Amino acid sequence: ARYQKLVPYVSHRSDLNYLIGEMIGELNCGHAYVWMPDEFDSERVGVGMLGAQVEAAENGYFRIKRILRRLDWNDPDASAPLAAPAVNVKEGEYILAVNGVPMDAARNFYSWFQNLAGRDITLTISSSGEEEDSREVVVTPIGSESSLYYTDWVEHNREWVNEHSGGRVGYLHVPNTSYWGIMEFSKGFYAQIHKEGLIIDERYNGGGMLPDMLISRLDRTVLSWWATRHGRVTRTPWNMVDGPMVMLVNEFAGSGGDAFPYYFQLSGLGPVVGTRTWGGLVGINNYFPCIDGSSVTVPAFGIINREGEWAVENYGIDPDVVVDNQPADLLRGYDEQLDTGLRLILEDLEQNPPSGWQRKPPPPRDRN
Secondary structure, eight states, X not given: OTTGGGGGGOOSHHHHHHHHHHHHHTTOOTTOOEEOOGGGSOOOOOBOBOXXXXXXXXXXXXXXXXXXXOOOTTOTTOOOGGGSTXXXXXXXXXXXXXXXXXXXXXXXXXXXXXXXXXXXXXXEEESSSSGGGOEEEEEOXXXXXXXXXXXXXXXXXXXXXXXXXXXXXXXXXXXXXXXXXHHHHHHHHGGGTTSSEEEEEOTXXXXXXXXXXXXXXXXXXXXXXXXXXXXXXXXXXXXXXXXOEEEEEOTTOOTHHHHHHHHHHHTTOOOEEXXXXXXXXXXXXXXXXXXXXXXXEOOXXXXXXXXXXXXXXXXXXXXXXXXXXXXXXXXXXXXXXXXXXXXXXXXXXXXXXXXXXXXXXXXXXXXX
């Protein structure tokens, strides 16, 4: 009845879509979405990005505080404009002008870069902030810095874990359970199978498909060892981590990001650390178009646990160890969830040191 009272005020199809979305919300079921027609999307102005953090300086210009340099080599469009070859720009230097137009720190920095993504532009750079020592460099801004920030975050975490574990523990991040997540898992997992332990970070996992294939790679047991004649002792299967594992989760992991820690716990692979996941584990396999150009989804299948009960949907996965990162800690660069996960693995390695297999003399053989 309360929705009927709103109907006279629905003057645009965008309002109608909003109303339908509110009604769908009453179902308390995940993966039930409604999208407006493309014609109602607001006109957007592209902005060129330099792949850098800047700050307003006292001289009225902008100072380059940090340059993002790490690239995801699996991304053909990955680019770090200020770290590109032959672009001689350093952190701490000043940007005085863009295409000859002087900058003013009193304005929004990005107002100088509207519609410049993908275009060669000229920056006037100065080491001292004075025009006397300025020089011009040509760079090509990018449309998004998300890949640069993501790669930098993952590599920072991996290096931190490697340093604080003395090289004993590996780290990888799985951003979703679709193609991107499979690529990131493969890149991080197979390069670190020699580690004694592994942190699987699935925080912010956007879901996609069911991660049973990823679990099958993690849930492996040594079946045999092999003593080569002159090399080191190897194992079967080779592609595995024969040691303790921890999974990191948070409230921004859902759908396939709910299923991943759920299967991880069921398989007994190790503790899950963080906060309860999103709780949206139903499936959709069709997007239904409407005559006005909008579209809706209808959840088509839900998850039932091994005891025959509905599970996970509308609740999520409880971590074994609850750790909630505080904003103030993250701002100063401290990740308590990651720290806790590493501590748990190191404690496990201390209590249960890896045995491996040491080379032994070959067995005697009776010539008879």
